[in-house]
Amino acid sequence: MEWLTIILSVFALGFMFWFFSTNKKSLEVGQSAPDFKLTDQHGKIHTLADFHGKWLALYFYPKDDTPGCTKQACTFRDGLQELADLGAEVIGISVDDTNSHADFAKKYHLQFPLLADTAAEIAARYHSLINLGIVKFARRNTFLIDPQGKIARIYLSASAAQNSKEVIKDLKQLQAA
Template identity: 40%
Template sequence: MTEARLEAGTPAPAFTLADKDGRHVSLADYAGQKVVLYFYPAASTPGCTTQACDFRDNLNSLAAAGYQVLGVSKDQGSALQKFADEENLNFPLLSDPDLAVHHAYGAYGEKSMYGKTVTGVIRSTFVIDESGVLTHPLYNVKATGHVASLRKKLGLDA
């Protein structure tokens, strides 16, 4: 079963998750700021590494435009710590082992993988404005080239 997809203009579901160091991070911590919240299947896998490094390499320009990047996976904190250290990731990685936040955002469900229908994490990105409203809910994004595509959608490459 696929979760209901969120639409632009709806409030972003609130959450509190532990980061790689076990500190609690809430969406409410970023009230008044723009957030890029992205869900990825697993730390230290090829596609997820490509995507995370793409965010890392574009973090300064995203931050200059007022965006805070948060990555979410089902990985435990120790795996997130290793991933962040290996790839020099400079933004929070959050652990959602019970998939509650994945489900709230519709980022878990049926997807096509190598021609087969499987159930798992749907690579997704959500742009949330300063008032906590979704402006760009993006499902089934590609790991490669995603940040460039996102920058275009946000009007950052004018």
């Protein structure tokens, strides 16, 4: 029994070291946003180039139809017109598939694309992937991308309830500068 406790402790420490060491990676403000090519809940393919000349709030979220992710999506939905008035569009990305996204969007009347990153490649490029081996999901990170495709703001571990308000506030400040 004692050897089992030792093995589990070593495994837990190794996991914590791995998790926290990978958690420090991030992109930087001012660098070009990584490109993407993903399908939304309607079967339409989106790329970063589609948003050239516009501001883009690109947010990663862990799982469709969970409390925090629903809160975040609904706050972006509720702020969508204000974001549009500021020349910005919104995209949500998770590792869920397009069918899950379609159900989620329909249930909560989400009028913006939810992109399916089922291979978890885009979340990894944005350093927004939690990879536990057989289980992968996106971190709740948001990237405000300027009209030239550069990262203007990064929101790591974004607040589900406040994220869209933070993006709107920062977008107004960036446009005023």
